[in-house]
Amino acid sequence: MIEINRVNKVFYQGTKAIHALRDINLTIPQGTIFGVIGASGAGKSTLIRCVNLLERPTDGQVIVDGTDLTQLNSTDLTQARRKIGMIFQHFNLLSSRTVFDNVALPLELAGTDKATIKTKVTDLLNLVGLAEKHDTYPANLSGGQKQRVAIARALASDPKVLLCDEATSALDPATTHAILDLLKEINRQLNLTILLITHEMDVVKSICSEVAIIGGGELVEKGPVGEIFAHP
Numbered sequence: 001m002i003e004i005n006r007v008n009k010v011f012y013q014g015t016k017a018i019h020a021l022r023d024i025n026l027t028i029p030q031g032t033i034f035g036v037i038g039a040s041g042a043g044k045s046t047l048i049r050c051v052n053l054l055e056r057p058t059d060g061q062v063i064v065d066g067t068d069l070t071q072l073n074s075t076d077l078t079q080a081r082r083k084i085g086m087i088f089q090h091f092n093l094l095s096s097r098t099v100f101d102n103v104a105l106p107l108e109l110a111g112t113d114k115a116t117i118k119t120k121v122t123d124l125l126n127l128v129g130l131a132e133k134h135d136t137y138p139a140n141l142s143g144g145q146k147q148r149v150a151i152a153r154a155l156a157s158d159p160k161v162l163l164c165d166e167a168t169s170a171l172d173p174a175t176t177h178a179i180l181d182l183l184k185e186i187n188r189q190l191n192l193t194i195l196l197i198t199h200e201m202d203v204v205k206s207i208c209s210e211v212a213i214i215g216g217g218e219l220v221e222k223g224p225v226g227e228i229f230a231h232p
């Protein structure tokens with residue numbers, strides 16, 4: 001589970017302070033698919049980046065699986081981040097590595113032995129439906145296939161949480177649908193908590209059980225999707 005307690009984030013540009021997040025409180029129970037929606041500039045990206053401390057909150061706590069990440073030194077933070085996978089709008093695959101080697105990367109960095117890597121990567125590529133592409137380079141994949149590889153890579157270290165930063169925003173509607181189905185399936189199979197940010201209402205409606213709306217760095221509303229988007 002993820003707890004975001006009184007998180008503020010201020011960026012300074014010279015003497016100008018930009019308050020990107022103001023006093024955000026959110027509790028995301030283990031195993032839920034939680035959406036954060038808001039317009040461009042609302043603070044979504046800053047918020048999700050604060051969850052794995054790609055951005056350090058100016059103040060407040062970010063508790064993932066019982067550990068307050070804001071209190072960790074860099075060694076412990078590296079360790080704790082293995083519980084948090086992340087996928088991006090533009091996939092962020094390494095173009096010089098094959099599909100197999102992209103997915104293997106986090107395991108190599110963790111010092112996993114070759115035989116275990118082979119088994120694990122093969123399982124992950126089966127899970128995302130890309131087993132036959134293991135020797136292909138990212139340049140020869142479609143957008144949807146690239147995102148599948150990114151999902152497999154994000155799952156390689158058996159995370160408890162998957163962060164999705166506009167993960168379907170670069171995809172056409174049919175591919176978006178297929179990726180959302182895959183995320184739902186992974187959530188179900190692995191009891192993985194998924195936190196996603198998007199500017200697309202349809203994404204939230206089709207996959208999330210709970211949603212928070214942010215605007216101007218503030219939490220505007222939160223609750224079950226059925227209540228927040230219910231027609232009067």
Ligand code: ADP
Pocket residue numbers: 011012013018019020038039040041042043044045046047
């Ligand atoms: P969203 O993801 O909802 O589009 P962001 O989190 O990217 O919003 O941005 C929220 C606000 O913080 C915006 O006003 C943006 O300009 C500002 N901001 C984001 N990152 C930085 C940064 N590194 N330096 C200065 N301002 C930033």
